[in-house]
Amino acid sequence: MFAKPTRLAFLAALGAAMFSLTACNTPPDRQAFPDITFQHLPPINLDVAHIEIASDYRAADVQNENSADYPETPEKLALDWARDRLKKVGSRGQATYTVVEARAVRVPLPRSSGINAALKTEQSDRYDLSITVRLEAGNPLSGKSGTVTETVTRSQTVPENMTLNQREAVLFNMLDAAMKDLNARLEASIPQYLAPLVR
Template sequence: MNPHKPIARLVLALFLPLLLSACDTPPDRQRFPEITFQHLPPINLDVAQIEITSDYRSTEHADDNAAEYPEAPEQLAADWARDRLKAVGSRGQANYTVVEARAVRVPLPRSSGLNAALKTEQSDRYDLSITVRLEAGNPLSGKSGTVTETVTRSQTVPENMTLNQREAVLFNLLDTAMKDLNARLEASIPQYLGPLVR
């Protein structure tokens, strides 16, 4: 009997679980800053209350890939109203609705054969579309109005992109879309709901 076999078995028994667990270890997930607008001044509306709702449910759309984003687009679109809108009146109501927060990954056609092996191609396109509507009215002043804004963003990614790189692309896509939405609403609310802005 080989005297080294028991030692070899012991070493294998000790280190095999470690080797197998190392193979299953997922890559370190990067942390992204929170997308928020709480640092900006509130938009004061002459209404007694603000109701925030969503007509869009990502789970109802089989091709929606909102789960791949660091934060849910639908939730961020609703959070914008919580961060920026403030009721300062004694009568009336504002209704802020997330009409759509659609996130879709579209696989792109790629070359085959030798051409595919010689170049790195774009494998997917990420499309993001967010639409919100703000309706407000005050029966005391008789003023009312509606604002609807839509932002869309698209970004293609290469086939050799890592998971962390892909997540960074989606974060930037969402961050840019929300900043655009914020800028559009900042401009359109005074324009279309001017008499209700305080």
């Protein structure tokens, strides 16, 4: 005659079963991305006594805004650029660096239905990224002033069978490319349009 299982053995078996179910639902490990930074580059010296860094962008006002899906938000990185590159070296005057837009949007794409949907892999979403910044600077001592505005954009579609990690990699690459483009544009336009204020 078989002995009845003890309460302890029953709880142990139940715990093992629950652990097994939990393990099946464990999400994939999130991949780590390198920091996007410009601290390694030389500063852009401005003949001003104060630099204000601010953002006018309001993500909450944008439909399908998905900046939180990026490893770092475009708005934060656009602000970080100014902190990394701009340096005040004057005794008078002010520069104001403003993030005008840092729009990141996920656009669902139309897909086939019925038998056609089962026969092919389609593009499910398009990710659009647009960053605009403005730098205004002036020094009353020299009477010089100027403004620089730069915009960079990126757009990428992704297939419906892409994994979460693959999507995150796409977003990181878009953001990294956009910030490198923005950096290159500002490096060229600041000396051109703010030449009397660059030291």
